Every structure is written in C-alpha cells, then in structure tokens.
Amino acid sequence: MPLSSVEKVRRTLQAGGYVADDVIATAVFLSVSMEKPILIEGPPGVGKTALAKALSAILELPLVRLQCYEGIDEGKALYDWEYGKQLLYTQLLRTQLDSYLEGASSLREAVGRLSAEESLFFSEHFLVERPVLKSFRSEKRSVLLIDEIDRSDDEFEALLLESLSEFQISIPELGMIEARQKxxxxxxxxxxxxxxxxxxxxxxxxxxxYPDLEREVAIIRQNVPATCEALARQLVGFVHRARTLGLRKPPSVSESLDWARVLSILGVRELSPGTVVSTAGAIAKHQADLARIQELAAQELA
Incomplete structure (x- = not known):
C-alpha cells in the first residue's frame, strides 16, 4: 500500500510530482485510513486541486470532478432524469394503451398491463449519473473532487451532507443507493x-x-527542472517579497511555476529589473500590481 503511513504518503506524492509537507501528508493518510473527506481551504493557486489530481494519477484511480458554482443543485451534482427519453416513453405508452384495450378481456386487465410498463418510467433506464452518484457507483474506487465548494450555497451543502457522511444517496423513486466503493x-x-x-x-x-521558501523552491525544481537552483531561489525570494506588497492578486504557486516556465523558455539564468519588466505578466494580473512589482524589481535587483 503506497499510502500506508504518513512518510509513504509524502514520498508517493513526491514521486508523482507533488511536493507535500508533513501536514498535507498526514491529512491524506488519515483521510484514506478513516475513509473521511478532506476539506481543503486556502488561497487560489496553492495546490488544492492539484493534490486531488496527483492522488488520482499516482494511485491510478479515476478522477471524478464536480465544479461548484452559484445555483448548482442535485440535478447537476447527484443525479437527474432523462426527461426527453421519458417523454418519448410516455408517448409510446399511449399507443400501447390502445393495443392493451383490444387484447384485454377487461379494462382492469388493460390498466394492469399499462401500470407494469409505467413502473419503468422512474427506473435506472432513465437515470443520469452526475459526478457524486457516478463516483459512488464506480466499480473501481475513485477520487471525488468537489472543487470550490464555497461558490455554492447553503442549500447545496445540505444536499451533500448525507452523501459525504454515509456515502449513500437517497433517490425517492428508487430508494437508497450506497457507494460500491467509498x-x-x-x-x-x-x-x-x-x-x-x-x-x-x-x-x-x-x-x-503559501509554502515557505524551501518548499516552493522544491516545487519549482520538481515541476520546471530546467530552472537552476540559483534562479529558483532568486525567483521564489522575489515572489515572497511581492506577496507582502498588499497586491490585489498576490502571486500564487501556480504563478511562480508559470514565471519559471517563462524564464526557462527565454533562457534566463538570473533575474534583472529588465527581465522582470518584460515577464512580470506571468505573476501580476492587474495593472496596479504590475507597476508595484516592477518598482520592487528596480529596488531589489538594481
């Protein structure tokens, strides 16, 4: 088992390209051991979604992703019905009724035959598996990523409570459906x-x-191996100082990686004010932030 201890979790993630500290590795180990979901909070771009993707790739498990947004409901998250097919089926039943009336000895017999057909109306033939139900019914254990849950509303959270605590979904027309593999x-x-x-x-x-300097350098070196140690440290040190400027959008780890890739493509071996001016669009996402980062470069790298 690659996740049988905290240290093995950390090493496994490292081998898969995700640089985890002991806190992250411990959370993953406990989640696997206790079969309990993990709620990960933090600023955008620090590796929350990447952790789920890394676990899926490392463990060779299918990744089922539910992207949350305002107004999402059970029809998009849990399950839905194929109303178009149900409508066609209803029209078919209407034509069947005439034949039943002709061949039946009584109206009661015809209605009985029709009722047997109608029982299929809300059946698995017309059930649409949305991400949560799809994950629960997978023959192979999966990684279920419920991304940006904070974009949804309280009502949607209530829908998830039973699913995440008991790993089951209640469908009134079919009954309780339990997860085949949690x-x-x-x-x-x-x-x-x-x-x-x-x-x-x-x-x-x-x-x-945001990771400390050593871990972020390791992340850069792991994901952009063309970046030399000296440049990675200089880059990360500059990004760390930029995060203290009160920017509208502080550069995240994903922006650090983008910047490292940009510098690698350009063949840059050392940061300079001119390099920052021409490439700061990789880490600054607003005009005001761009000006402050360029000013920081003039002060720190001159």
Missing part, C-alpha cells in the same frame, strides 16, 4: 464564503497556504 473525497474552498459547521464536521480539515 471514494477518496476532496473538497476545496478559496474562502469566498464561510462553509457551514455541519459540513465541516463531516470532514477532516486542511489549510494549504
């Missing part, structure tokens, strides 16, 4: 809305913030 569930939140205590209680909690 998925490894990861929920992510950027903190734009406070997640309810009821949902938090059903999950292990993990906060992923």
């Amino acid at each position: 998925p490894l569930v990861i929920l992510t939140s950027n903190g734009t809305r406070l997640i309810s205590d009821a949902l938090r209680r059903r999950c292990l909690y993990l906060h992923i913030g």
Whole structure:
C-alpha cells in the first residue's frame, strides 16, 4: 500500500510530482485510513486541486470532478432524469394503451398491463449519473473532487451532507443507493464564503497556504527542472517579497511555476529589473500590481 503511513504518503506524492509537507501528508493518510473527506481551504493557486489530481494519477484511480458554482443543485451534482427519453416513453405508452384495450378481456386487465410498463418510467433506464452518484457507483474506487465548494450555497451543502457522511444517496423513486466503493473525497474552498459547521464536521480539515521558501523552491525544481537552483531561489525570494506588497492578486504557486516556465523558455539564468519588466505578466494580473512589482524589481535587483 503506497499510502500506508504518513512518510509513504509524502514520498508517493513526491514521486508523482507533488511536493507535500508533513501536514498535507498526514491529512491524506488519515483521510484514506478513516475513509473521511478532506476539506481543503486556502488561497487560489496553492495546490488544492492539484493534490486531488496527483492522488488520482499516482494511485491510478479515476478522477471524478464536480465544479461548484452559484445555483448548482442535485440535478447537476447527484443525479437527474432523462426527461426527453421519458417523454418519448410516455408517448409510446399511449399507443400501447390502445393495443392493451383490444387484447384485454377487461379494462382492469388493460390498466394492469399499462401500470407494469409505467413502473419503468422512474427506473435506472432513465437515470443520469452526475459526478457524486457516478463516483459512488464506480466499480473501481475513485477520487471525488468537489472543487470550490464555497461558490455554492447553503442549500447545496445540505444536499451533500448525507452523501459525504454515509456515502449513500437517497433517490425517492428508487430508494437508497450506497457507494460500491467509498471514494477518496476532496473538497476545496478559496474562502469566498464561510462553509457551514455541519459540513465541516463531516470532514477532516486542511489549510494549504503559501509554502515557505524551501518548499516552493522544491516545487519549482520538481515541476520546471530546467530552472537552476540559483534562479529558483532568486525567483521564489522575489515572489515572497511581492506577496507582502498588499497586491490585489498576490502571486500564487501556480504563478511562480508559470514565471519559471517563462524564464526557462527565454533562457534566463538570473533575474534583472529588465527581465522582470518584460515577464512580470506571468505573476501580476492587474495593472496596479504590475507597476508595484516592477518598482520592487528596480529596488531589489538594481
């Protein structure tokens, strides 16, 4: 078992390209051991979604992703019915009724035959599996990623409570459907809305913030191996200082990686004010932020 201890989790993630610290590795180990979802909070771009993708790739498990948004409901997250096919089926039943009336000895017999056909109306023939149900019914264990749960509303959280605590979904027309294989569930939140205590209680909690300098250098070197050690340290040090400027959009780890790739493509071996001016669009996403980062470069790299 590659996830049979905290150290093995850390090594496995490292081998798969995800640089995890002990806190992250411990959360994953406990989630697997306890079969309990993880709620991961933190700023955008620090590796929350990437953790789910890494686990899926490393363990060779299918990744089932549910992207949350305002107004999402059970029809998009849990299950739905194929209304178009149901409508066609209803029209077919109408034509069948005439034949039943002709061949039946009584109206009661004809209605009985029709009722037997109608029982298929809400059956698995017309059931549409949305991400949560698809994950639960998978023959192979999967990684269920519920991404940006904070974009949904309280009503949607309530829909998830039974699913995430009991790993089952109640469908009134079919009854209770239990998970064949309990998925490894990861929920992510950027903190734009406070997640309810009821949902938090059903999950292990993990906060992923901006990494320290050593870990971010390791992330750069792991994902952009063409970046030399000296440039990686210079780049990460500059990004760390930029995060203290009170920018509208502080550069995240994903922006650090983008910048490292840009510098690698350009063959840059050392940062300079001119290099920052021409490439700062990789880490600055607003005009005001761009000006402040360029000013920082003039001060720090001159």
